[in-house]
Amino acid sequence: MVDPLRLAIAATPLAAYLLLLALVNVRRRPLLATGAGDAAALGGGLVGLAFIGPIELFRPESATAEMGPWVWVVLIVLYALIVSLAVLLARPRLVIYNIGLDELRPALAEAVGQLDREARWAGDNLTLPSLGVSLHVEAFEFMRHVSLKSSGDRQNLEGWRRLARALRRSLASVSVQPSPRWPSFAITAAVLTVLTLIALQRHPQRVAEAVAHLTHF
Incomplete structure (x- = not known):
């Protein structure tokens, strides 16, 4: 069964990004964005997947023992800096x-x-x-x-x-x-949001266990 907390962490930013795409594509005016803005928005949409993927995988044990849950703040800031560097070098x-x-x-x-x-x-x-x-x-x-x-x-x-x-x-x-793709973005965002809310509501005990696992080795 999917961990409800990790599902929420991964799906929430992605759903927000897809909703943003839906709003952009339903407009009757084109929208011009810089490459930096486009990459930053994508980086924000993928932050949850990065959080439960490479960020969690390479979380330093010693830093977690020393800083506790604050280590995640440092790792998210590091992710933001990496995305910013990629944007600046592009x-x-x-x-x-x-x-x-x-x-x-x-x-x-x-x-x-x-x-x-x-x-x-x-x-x-x-x-x-x-x-x-x-x-x-x-x-x-x-x-x-x-x-x-x-x-x-x-x-x-x-x-x-x-x-x-x-x-x-x-x-x-x-x-x-309006782009014919906007309903697909909106529906996918809605499905991710509903699944996340249902999982969090139905499995509070698993959420508490996942929080404890994320803050300790």
């Missing part, structure tokens, strides 16, 4: 949710035209020499979002910020249909 990226590639192209062309008249397209690759930005457009039709991924190591971060601001202004007038 190449620049923009993610536009709830939009198809054909719908994005006119808004992207408008933003690029405002920023750099020397911009050059080569297939799905775009170079903006005046901004110091080169990127590849990658569409994920199943999830209905598009990523603008940096191509090459030499990127101007301020140029990416200017591109993000211009593209956000262009997208403000774009109206789209």
Whole structure:
């Protein structure tokens, strides 16, 4: 039988992340997010799985004996620092949710035209020499979002910020249909939440035992 406490720890952040995706995809406006924001949200959604997986597996015995339950605070902060480091080291990226590639192209062309008249397209690759930005457009039709991924190591971060601001202004007038995926995200989030609440309510003794096990070796 699944440990109800560990189920709650794993499922609650994941359900919140899926609910966030549902809210984003039910909108009639595209949503632009930075790669850092996208990765941070995913890291937050997976924190529970990390908690009951690698974090618990590699929990130091000596630190647990010394700090007791406070060791989990230290480990969660360490996880947050690892996610933050990964975000900082990642190449620049923009993610536009709830939009198809054909719908994005006119808004992207408008933003690029405002920023750099020397911009050059080569297939799905775009170079903006005046901004110091080169990127590849990658569409994920199943999830209905598009990523603008940096191509090459030499990127101007301020140029990416200017591109993000211009593209956000262009997208403000774009109206789209809600993504057909949003009910799946919402239903999955609801199922995880209900299962978690039922498990916690039906097995209080197992929850108490799990708490004791997590705070002691």
